[in-house]
Amino acid sequence: MTERGRKEKADLNIVLVLIGLFLVPAFVRRMVLPSFYQVNLFGFLGCLSVLYGMLARGRMKREDFLPYLLMAVMTVLLMCSEMHAGRTAKGFVRVFSGLMMPLPLLFYRLAHPKRTIGLVVKIFIGVSVFITMMGLIDFLIGKKLITAYYLLAHDDNYYEMAADSNRLYSYVGHPLYNAEIFLITFGLNYAYNEMFLKKHKNDKWIILVTLTGVAMTASKSAIAIYLGLLAVLYCRDIRYFLFCGGVLTAGYVNHLFDSVIERFKGSLSTGRNEVWERISGSGIRFFQFFWGQGSDKKYKYSYLEEWARAAFEYPYRLFALEFGILFSAIMMFTIFFWPGYKILKDGSNRLLRFILFAAVSLHVNMYNGIGTYIDPMYLFCLFGCMILNMGRIGGGNDYEA
Numbered sequence: 001m002t003e004r005g006r007k008e009k010a011d012l013n014i015v016l017v018l019i020g021l022f023l024v025p026a027f028v029r030r031m032v033l034p035s036f037y038q039v040n041l042f043g044f045l046g047c048l049s050v051l052y053g054m055l056a057r058g059r060m061k062r063e064d065f066l067p068y069l070l071m072a073v074m075t076v077l078l079m080c081s082e083m084h085a086g087r088t089a090k091g092f093v094r095v096f097s098g099l100m101m102p103l104p105l106l107f108y109r110l111a112h113p114k115r116t117i118g119l120v121v122k123i124f125i126g127v128s129v130f131i132t133m134m135g136l137i138d139f140l141i142g143k144k145l146i147t148a149y150y151l152l153a154h155d156d157n158y159y160e161m162a163a164d165s166n167r168l169y170s171y172v173g174h175p176l177y178n179a180e181i182f183l184i185t186f187g188l189n190y191a192y193n194e195m196f197l198k199k200h201k202n203d204k205w206i207i208l209v210t211l212t213g214v215a216m217t218a219s220k221s222a223i224a225i226y227l228g229l230l231a232v233l234y235c236r237d238i239r240y241f242l243f244c245g246g247v248l249t250a251g252y253v254n255h256l257f258d259s260v261i262e263r264f265k266g267s268l269s270t271g272r273n274e275v276w277e278r279i280s281g282s283g284i285r286f287f288q289f290f291w292g293q294g295s296d297k298k299y300k301y302s303y304l305e306e307w308a309r310a311a312f313e314y315p316y317r318l319f320a321l322e323f324g325i326l327f328s329a330i331m332m333f334t335i336f337f338w339p340g341y342k343i344l345k346d347g348s349n350r351l352l353r354f355i356l357f358a359a360v361s362l363h364v365n366m367y368n369g370i371g372t373y374i375d376p377m378y379l380f381c382l383f384g385c386m387i388l389n390m391g392r393i394g395g396g397n398d399y400e401a
Helices: 003-007 012-023 026-032 041-055 062-084 089-100 113-140 144-152 156-163 175-197 203-217 220-234 238-253 258-264 272-282 297-303 308-312 315-323 325-345 350-364 376-394
Strands: none
Touching: 012 041, 012 113, 012 376, 026 144, 062 089, 062 315, 062 325, 089 376, 113 144, 113 175, 113 203, 113 376, 144 156, 175 203, 175 220, 175 350, 175 376, 203 220, 203 238, 220 238, 220 350, 272 308, 297 308, 297 315, 308 315, 315 325, 325 350, 325 376, 350 376
16 A cells, blocks of 8 residues: 555544444434434445445446345345335335445445554454453443443343343343454454464453453354364464463353353254244245245244244344345345355455354354344444455555545
């Protein structure tokens, strides 16, 4: 990059997405705009800026044509499903803004990549430290902080879940969402140190924070993925290998992993697969090819059994139910397989970036976060954007946005 490029500020559209995710997340928005909180306005504006730059300013490259074509097809399928279900305009806006609008971010070429990536890594580290520290304090004082926060946000459901659980709920939401943030923080920090700083001086502190955070979420999938990443990334460095072993031992001795161990004694899918096995034999046709039953239809089958919605909490199954099999297949290809292919095909440190992208993608597919149509899709697309852009500048391939 030029000297002028180094003095430039981070990309504004990425800053807007960060604000929408971490400064005014859904619960803060609910305090201010209770009837409009599900739309991440800052994230929406950031992605709208990306879309405008690609389409109106003619920045689209040949390799971008396929994902944008698929986005257009999915938008049509989404509209058909919502109209078929008789959804209101407000309902469509919520789903479109939380599901489709973040997708251009995934394929965005940063205008000032090094500055922007550095900022994103620092923000994720700061947020992870904050969530972990507040979680530890809150556990010590009996969940008084987080329950008061959810009361201010007028969310009785989260208030009750946080009050009755030993898992880490935070100001951004559910334990599984927090676990995803910790995995992303760990991955981005490692990749940034490996590719740009060429050293891992602060890794032990990030390991300590993110491992503590993941353990507090008691997410079975996240802790398994995290331990796998630790083994793969640090197996050749005896210092970090011993440090990781020491942290794990200390956590076990101090009962940090008790919630996780207890949850591992039950079903690995937390009952989702078992529910699906029961209701799939009911003879009901849940899925159609070209369109679905409309957003939030997973609640429709509560008459089969109380927790029937859990059967549709895997994204591929949820999208197939609500928007059709074709939509689900295109979405899985667009946000997981195509970026994975691009990571392996182009740029530097391909294997490392692919491992990190695959790890976070695996966790995303283990729960229904991106199917809530609020903030999680913005979070995942921001992560994918960083991993793809790291390969471009990490390999010395400067480019024009």
